Amino acid sequence: MIDIQAIRQQFPILQQNENGHPLVYLDSAATAQKPVCVIDAITRYYREQNANVHRGVYGLSERATELYEGARETLRAFINAASTREIVFVRGATEAINLVAHSLGRLLQPGDEIIISEMEHHSNIVPWQMLRDEKGIVLKVLPMNDQGELMLEALDGLLTERTRLVSVVHMSNALGTINPVAEIVTKAHAAGAKVLLDGAQAVPHMPVDVQALGCDFYVLSGHKMYGPTGIGVLYAKEALLEQMPPWQGGGDMIYSVTFEQTEYNVLPYKFEAGTPHIAGAIGLAEAARWMMAVGREAIFDHESTLLAYATERLRTIEGLRIIGTASKKGGVISFIVEGAHPHDMATLMDQDGVAVRASHHCAMPVMQHFNLPATVRASLGVYNTQRDIDRLIASVQEAKEMLL
Ligand SMILES: Cc1ncc(COP(=O)(O)O)c(C=O)c1O
Structure with missing residues (x-):
């Protein structure tokens, strides 16, 4: 089991606010944050x-x-x-x-x-x-x-x-x-x-x-x-x-x-x-x-639990479609909301202090397969918590209401 609070304390950047909210960093696939020992x-x-x-x-x-x-x-x-x-x-x-x-x-x-x-x-x-x-x-x-x-x-x-x-x-x-x-x-x-x-x-x-x-x-x-x-x-x-x-x-x-x-x-x-x-x-x-x-098995287990939770919660949002539903997945979740551009979604979510990526993720052929210009991507690190996912969900819902 991971002591998530002890882990979070090792990441100075996670202690700061973004746009007046505690930072929820969900862009670890782009680059992960660094623990103080590094x-x-x-x-x-x-x-x-x-x-x-x-x-x-x-x-x-x-x-x-x-x-x-x-x-x-x-x-x-x-x-x-x-x-x-x-x-x-x-x-x-x-x-x-x-x-x-x-x-x-x-x-x-x-x-x-x-x-x-x-x-x-x-x-x-x-x-x-x-x-x-x-x-x-x-x-x-x-x-x-x-x-x-x-x-x-x-x-x-x-x-x-x-x-x-x-x-x-x-x-x-x-x-x-x-x-x-x-x-x-x-x-x-x-x-x-x-x-x-x-x-x-x-x-x-x-x-x-x-x-x-x-x-x-x-x-x-x-x-x-x-x-x-x-x-x-x-x-x-x-x-x-x-x-x-x-x-x-x-x-x-x-x-x-x-x-x-x-x-x-x-x-x-x-x-x-x-x-x-x-x-x-x-x-x-x-x-x-x-x-x-920390233990790589433990990291995988922690992120898998969060991924399952995020997937389940995101699926309850009407008009939201998860892109990438493979039976074996790691801590990356791409999605679109029908009628809302991913960049607008991510820009509004930033106002809530939620950092997600909206892009083709340097994988344009993947976007071509799904006939999409881009997706919103939330990607996990070992420092993410269930609360981060709750903030993600709330922010997606708010952004969706503003845009549609
Ligand atoms: C699957 C995959 N391969 C390669 C790369 C390239 O990594 P870097 O930009 O660190 O060279 C990335 C970066 O996002 C990636 O996600």
Whole structure:
């Protein structure tokens, strides 16, 4: 069981008012708020520990290096990767996918195939389209049904001997759907394809074990899991990273350089050119430790209870339609109110101190599927309470009455 009040006290931002009301923050899918231990870890680093990593022989630099590499070990444990060589620090999920598209992409041949799904975030669509246009690969799309569930039976028909990669979202940011990723991995591997899982939304809400999932790549963003912005992780199996060429060149990713040739550094440094986001990695590791201390099962259970409560209450509002009714969902609830534009709804709700997002959620094909320009999205964090949901409901009702 989670002591929700003790948790809330660790988030300074939740103590403030917005438009004269205590803030109800329901936009954690966009970015989660930060507990004080994460804020302190970053501040402490800059106040007491700041030095560049890896090359310094003085104490301060050695300690900064220990902190940075310690952060890598924490993230390894957090997702149960086999080795720290499989943990590449990047700017976020977007950069992680771009890294794979650039690097693995160089190994692909025209006519090779990549499968994505209809519910991807733009960051798991556009890099592959760019690769398609550059290299002549074939991009296929696994469809979803009207509940917002992937039509897994269609995957068999899409997989061929030319399929090199299946790249799908673990949990949808627009619909909340938790996809059957282990099954997708099994099917893809049986066809000889690799699998990338976009875990930007899954990691904040549930335990993730990359070895149990069996995926080849897993990407996450620090800021969505209570850590800082500008830092994330690309997990990739070591053997794959060994085969893949570096994507950015510069300091740290080399072993030796002459004008004739460069010898690349060992993993994971081959993929980390330039001075890394040291404070970000330290803050991210603190967020991972914090989540592990709270307990990821407990986080999932707490948010599932809230999600069920919110779904039940929202369903009682006439004219409100929930978009995304998959049987397995995480703490995201998208909806529309017939006749009211989502942006107007969210603007009015802000006046009540209720922060929700109204947008296409960087998943325009999802909106196209449902023939909508946008939805209102309330997304949960571990700090949300039943009272927050009650405020959400009251605010939706008020906004609806004003608009209709
Ligand atoms: C499912 C999903 N994938 C990828 C991303 C991109 O994450 P970032 O902007 O942190 O790189 C997001 C962000 O909303 C997301 O929800």
